Amino acid sequence: MPPLDVIAPPDQPDVQTLPTDRPALAPAEPSSRARYRGLIWLVSAAFFMQALDSTIVNTAVPAISGALAVTPLDMRTALTSYVLTLAIFIPMSPWLCDRFGTRRVFGGAILVFALGSLLCGVAQSLPQLVASRIVQGLGGAALMPVGRYVLVRSIDRREFVSSMTTVATFGLLGSVAGPLIGGALVEFTSWRLIFLINVPVGIVGLLLNRREMPDYRLDRAHRFDTSGFLLFAGASALCLMAAESLGGSSRGFVIAAYALGAVALGTLYVRHSHRTDHPVxxxxxxxxxxxxxxxxxxxxxxxxxxxxxxxxxxxxxxxxxxxxxxxxxxxxxxxxxxxxxxxxxxxxxxxxxxxxxxxxxxxxxxxxxxxxxxxxxxxxxxxxxxxxxxxxxxxxxxxxxxxxxxxxxxxxxxxxxxxxxxxxxxxxxxxxxxxxxxxxxxxxxxxxxxxxxxxxxxxxxxxxxxxxxxxxxxxxxxxxxxxxxxxxxx
The missing domain is CATH 1.20.1250.20 (MFS general substrate transporter like domains)
Structure with a gap:
């Protein structure tokens, strides 16, 4: 069968055209930003959801502490556990993408994040809320790095900054809307809705992920650097614990122990990273x-x-x-x-x-x-x-x-x-x-x-x-x- 562009229209005789020196104009190639517009919206929505959740809890701390029968100071763990989980598990995202593909990893991240939000919304005690925030962090740890990575792979370098500007704008809107939405929900409805609103957003994100997310992966992923991950995670966790303790009432020797432990694990990781082919x-x-x-x-x-x-x-x-x-x-x-x-x-x-x-x-x-x-x-x-x-x-x-x-x-x-x-x-x-x-x-x-x-x-x-x-x-x-x-x- 001849290619479609040389088939005569139906019910019309073949037409003999005269040769011409003017070359045929090829259809303009759409820009990478135009071709991946849906992807940009998907990543922007994920950034918005994560940024919203990072700030929306702050204004609800008094209401949540009262509902869970703890002091506002006790709520500090619920706030820091999310960031701590993000910092620890973000380094896993490159290997996960190479092993399972960006579509599966990004979709899984949205699913876990939405599940963690649901668990936060139904939590009945502070330990339950902290555990649920950790689940949220596990999902959120892959949203930002995988989203950025896919944009780098998909968008032309000349259009990358403008695309990231769009994504960053939605992240900014989430950060700004967080305190306002959180305050309004707590004042007029229930603090539980500040978490539960992520569930329908997550469902929409999963549908978009199936359609818009490219699937980048390696044919044969390298072995995961478990030792390096544990060293890096330990150093990161101790750094954050030291930083958070500085703002609290912890004694000096406790803070010093956290800091020295972070330095020791960090030094071991530096040595380890030079000796392995695929460090975390x-x-x-x-x-x-x-x-x-x-x-x-x-x-x-x-x-x-x-x-x-x-x-x-x-x-x-x-x-x-x-x-x-x-x-x-x-x-x-x-x-x-x-x-x-x-x-x-x-x-x-x-x-x-x-x-x-x-x-x-x-x-x-x-x-x-x-x-x-x-x-x-x-x-x-x-x-x-x-x-x-x-x-x-x-x-x-x-x-x-x-x-x-x-x-x-x-x-x-x-x-x-x-x-x-x-x-x-x-x-x-x-x-x-x-x-x-x-x-x-x-x-x-x-x-x-x-x-x-x-x-x-x-x-x-x-x-x-x-x-x-x-x-x-x-x-x-x-x-x-x-x-x-x-x-x-x-």
Whole structure:
């Protein structure tokens, strides 16, 4: 049978056409972003669901603690267990993708996450809630790294930043909507709905996964690095426990034991990773300049900014006497600023390159953090809203640039590992940042009354701004990735 494009239309005689020198115009090839639009929406929905769940619980802590007959301080375990599970199990995602394929792993992650949400919604005690949050973390640990990895494999590099911008915007919306939705659900319905709303979203995600998710895998996956995983998981867990303990009432020797244990296990893992062919976290990728700059810059940036929302809420509620709902609404200008600048980030990177943009924007982030020290209880709300809007704008540029930098010089076969390492570093540094902000606030507050929160807030944001400024030196170590072809990792 001849190809379809040369078959004459039915009920018409064959037509002899005259030769022409003009070549036939081939149909335009759709861009990778257009071809994978459904995939981008699927990954965006998963990021939204995870970001929503990471923030929605905070505003419900008093209601949940009352329902479960525990103190709000006891709820700390339910909050940290989720992040701890994410940090520990994210490094498994590259091997899972190679062994079972991205479609199965991503679908399984959605299913486990939805199941964990259901269990959280019906929990009757704090231990049950903590166990259910761990189940949620097991599913959430694969959502971000697998989603990023599939986008790296599927989307053309010229369109990757714009695609990740779309995904990051939905993640941002989830983070902003979390406190507002959580407060509304707790006030007008039940705290259990903050978990149960993930169940229908998960069902839709499973349907989309079957249709839109590519299935990338290796024909023969290597053996899983169980020893390396246990060492890496132990070091990560002890790091987080040390960071969380700093913000609590643990004794000094307990914190020191956690820290020394983390250092010991981390050192053993470094030695182990050099002796195995397929380590759970491939430290050889750090030989690529853009990778180690991305991870180190992420660490110092998030040390400075991760606790900012906590400090701002304390300042507004206790220092300024705002209601919790009014203080939560102050996240809206941050979201507006972040979303407003998103469409321009791709062009900014094209014009300035990663080095100049990250160097200048990190200095801007540090300056904005320090400028929050100018606020007082007498500052009009619209002025505070302007500060928060500007902060959201510069952080939008910072997050998108940092999160895409790790991939610009890597061959696509290293994308899964790079995504895993970036996500793990992100959650670890977020925990450290929140603990550091809490320590600074407590240290500057001392024995002061509620009026001291304003003074403590001012000095805390100045210190955090200086820490963030250190990241600009790290980003200054970059060569401009636009001028360097992607040569792959060692």
């Amino acid at each position: 976290s491939d430290l050889s990728l750090l030989k690529v300049r853009s990778v180690w700059v991305s991870l180190a810059g992420n660490l110092f940036t998030r040390l400075g900014v991760s606790g900012m929302y906590l400090l701002l809420v304390l300042f507004l509620q206790i220092g300024c006497g705002w209601s919790p709902l009014t203080a939560g609404l102050m996240m809206v200008p941050q979201a507006v600023g972040s979303i407003a600048v998103k469409p321009f980030i791709d062009r900014l990177l094209t014009h300035f390159g990663y080095r100049r943009l990250l160097l200048g924007n990190t200095i801007a982030v540090a300056a904005v953090l320090c400028s929050f020290a100018l606020l007082s209880p007498q500052t009009p709300p619209w002025v505070i809203a302007v500060f928060v809007f500007v902060y959201g704008s510069v952080m939008s540029v910072q997050y998108t640039s940092m999160n895409t930098l790790a991939y610009v010089d890597l061959d696509v076969k290293y994308a899964s590992m790079a995504s895993s390492m970036a996500s793990t570093a992100q959650y670890l540094s977020m925990s450290f940042g929140i603990a550091l902000a809490s320590l600074l606030m407590a240290g500057f507050l001392g024995a002061h009354s509620a009026d001291g929160y304003v003074w403590a807030f001012r000095w805390s944001v100045i210190v955090l701004g200086m820490i963030t400024l250190a990241a600009s030196w790290i980003f200054g170590r970059l060569r401009d990735p636009r001028a360097v072809p992607a040569t792959g990792a060692p």
